[in-house]
Amino acid sequence: MRVIDLSSPVDASFWEPDPVRHTAMSPAEGARHMVSEMREHFGLDLDVSMLPGGEFLNNDTLTLTTHTGTHVDAPAHYGSTASYRASGPRTVDELPLEWFYGPAFVLDISDVVGRGTVDASRIADECAKISYSPAPGDIALLHTGADQHVGTPEYFTDFVGLDRSAVAYLLDLGIRVIGTDAFSLDAPFTHILTEYERTRDHRVLWPAHFIGREREYCQIERLANLTVLPKTSGFRLSCFPVKVARAGAGWARAVALLDE
Structure with a gap:
């Protein structure tokens, strides 16, 4: 079995909004x-x-924060209430471990410029492009190319995210975990706040995160090395989060496992 590291490091020499x-x-x-x-x-x-x-x-x-380096965002990260669960969203230590080991596939959206988002139609097109039909329990990985900026301020401003429709499309397929090699599954903060100033539309505010208040799912943020993978599907991903009690996120060592 070939093992490929898809994690970015925790490094105190890196530029971070919250320094390590x-x-x-x-x-x-x-x-x-x-x-x-x-x-x-x-x-x-x-x-x-x-x-x-x-x-x-x-x-x-x-x-450091639990959002430093490669990490898993739990539903509790998205807000204190959840419409799908009366007792509230689950923290990272409460999640089923089987969510974080299974078949994975990679979608390439690295060509997108303007630091914005892609929608459901783009996600559907990318699935068709790699001739892959996602199944329930699959883990979706997004190659944005942002990991080339790891350790620099650009890592937090130069990437593309998903809009609400794109996340909903993947969740409708039965996917519970969506990963990205960018700082966030949403567009950069600068893009989001600029759009809000322009539109005054609350729907542009972190839609990829806030949909998690309505539907239970997790994000893996700050992945790396997705271009090292020899294929876009047909491998398994292991990304178990550290069991941090009552936390909204946990660090993870994400690795791809390929049969040879």
């Missing part, structure tokens, strides 16, 4: 920390010299 803070503890620092903790909490009189090389274990502390 990464503090690394070296093995030598880990030794001093362990000795101090043992003395304070357990009254053990230890010394760093007892450890081989004066080192213990390294550690890393990160401060």
Whole structure:
């Protein structure tokens, strides 16, 4: 089996709207920390010299949002209420794991310029172009080309998203998870707010996210390397989110699995 990484990294050197803070503890620092903790909490009189090389274990502390790097948006991310569920939308730790492993296919919308959206007709055309009929439980992946800008400010402004009709089209086919190599499944914030200023139409405000208040589904955002895939369908995707209790999203290591 061939395994292809479709994830973008969590990297504190990248430009992010919410910067990542990464503090690394070296093995030598880990030794001093362990000795101090043992003395304070357990009254053990230890010394760093007892450890081989004066080192213990390294550690890393990160401060970041659950939307940094490749991640899965849970229904709870879209709002506090859901018309389809009286008890409210599910958080990422409540979702069925089988949603995040299954057949996947890639649609190429990287030719779209203007940082806007594509509609249902474009999605239908792309499915026809690759001669693929999506089935319930499939995972849809969108190649926008945005991952070439990962780590830069352009990553958050130069990409194409889906409009409401495009998301509804995929959901009507029984798809529960839609992924993109862009920062968002919606158009960039700048495009959305400009359109709202022009139209004063609330329907242009994050339609790909807000439809999730009416229909239960998940997004995988900030994928990468979709162009590395040797085919547009006939492979499986694994994208299990980290089990962050009560969270609206969870980081994921998305990988494509291809039989050879």
